[in-house]
Amino acid sequence: MEKKSTNRLHNITLFTLFVSSYLPLFVLIAIKQISDNSNFISWGGVSLEAFKIFFLKFGLSTLLIVVSIIGFLGFKLTFRNIDETAENGIPVVINKVRNKSGEAIGYIATYIIPFLFNEYTGWYECFSVLFLLTIIYPIYINSSLLLINPLLSFWFSVYELEYIENGKSRDGFVVSKNKSLYDDSEIKIYEIGYKLFFAKNIN
Template identity: 45%
Template sequence: MKKRKAGLKIGARLTLFLVSYMPLFIIMIFGQFYKYSDYLNWGGVSWESLFVFTKYFGAAALLIVLSIYGAVGLKILLTNIERRAKTNGDLVRIEDIENKNSESISYLFTYIIPFVFQDLSSMINVFSVAVLLVVTFLIYSNSSMLLINPTISMRYSLYMIEYTDSDSEKKKKGMVISRNKFLEEDDQVKIKKIGHKLFFAVDMGGNDAS
C-alpha cells in the first residue's frame, strides 16, 4: 500500500485560517477601539483600569496578537513552500485549468461579513464568535477551504487543474495556488502538496507575477 504524504501541520493550517479572517479582525479591532475610544484615557495602573481595558479592548487586543501571528506565519510558510516546490516539487503539465478566485469572494461574504458588527465588549458575543471560529477552523483545516483565502488571493491565484505528472500519463485533478495569475493549458509547473489534492504551484516558464 502506497504511503500517502502528510499535508501541512496544524500550526501552518492555523496560520492560513487566521490570515483568511484578517480583514474581519481589522474591521472588528477598528470598530471596537473607535466605539469605546472614551475609555482609552490613561487612568494609571490599577485593577479597575485593567478591568476596563479587558472588558472593552481585551478581545480586540487578542485579535491583534492573532493577526500578527498569522501575518508573520504566512510569510514564513509561503517562503518555505515556494522554496520546497522549486527544489523538490513534482513536475507536471497542465491539461485543463479553471480560475477559482471567485471562491474567495463567496468565502468573504459567507464566513466573514456575519461577524463584522459584533460588539466585543459583551462576553456573550465574544463567546459566540469564539465558538463559531473554532468550529469553522475545524472544518476549514480539513477541506479545500484551506486555499480559499481572501487575503492570499490579493497576491496569489487559485486554480482547479487537471494535470499529468512526469512519471506517468495518468490524468489527475487538484486545486493549486500560484503567484502566476495567467496559468494556461500546457504550462509546466512544479507542485508541492499542501493537503488532500491541494498544492502550491511554481510556474517553470519563469512568468510568475510579482
C-alpha cells in the first residue's frame, strides 16, 4: 500500500509555532526593555530624532509584542484546525510510549533563560537577539523541537511513540490532549510533519 504524502505544515504555521515557543521570552524581553528605558517614555513630538530614539529604545519590544500577538493567535487557530482535521487520522495501536512534555523545562533553561540576563538599552544587544533567533529558526522548524514548546504544554502533552500501523512497527512524536497515553492503547494519528503527528483517542 502506497504511503500517503506528509501533511506538511504551512510556512506561516511553522512561524507561529516558533513564535509561540519563544512567547514567554518575548514578553519578558519587552517588559525588560521598556522598564530599562522608562526614562525615555515621554512625548517628544514628531521628528526624525524622536523616531530614532523610539526605534533604539523601544523598537525591539514593539516588534516582539506585535509578533507575540500574531504568534499566539496563529497558534490557537492552527491547533483548532488540526484538532478538527485529525478526526480523519489513521487508527494505530501504541506499542511503547514515553512522555516528552518534561523536555519543555530543559528548553526553557537552555534557550530562554540566558536571554533574560542581557540589557536591551543599545542597538548591539537588540541586534544580537534578532540575529540569534534568525539562526535558531531554521533549526527549530526542521527538528522535533517543533513540539517542545512551553506554550503547547499548557493544553497538550507530547509523546514519543512506537506504534503498530497495518501490522508494521513505526515511531514518531505526537501531540495529544490526552495527558496519559499507555501501551496497547488505540488512537488516531494525523501526520503534520516528518514523524510528527497529532493524536486523538478512538471513541
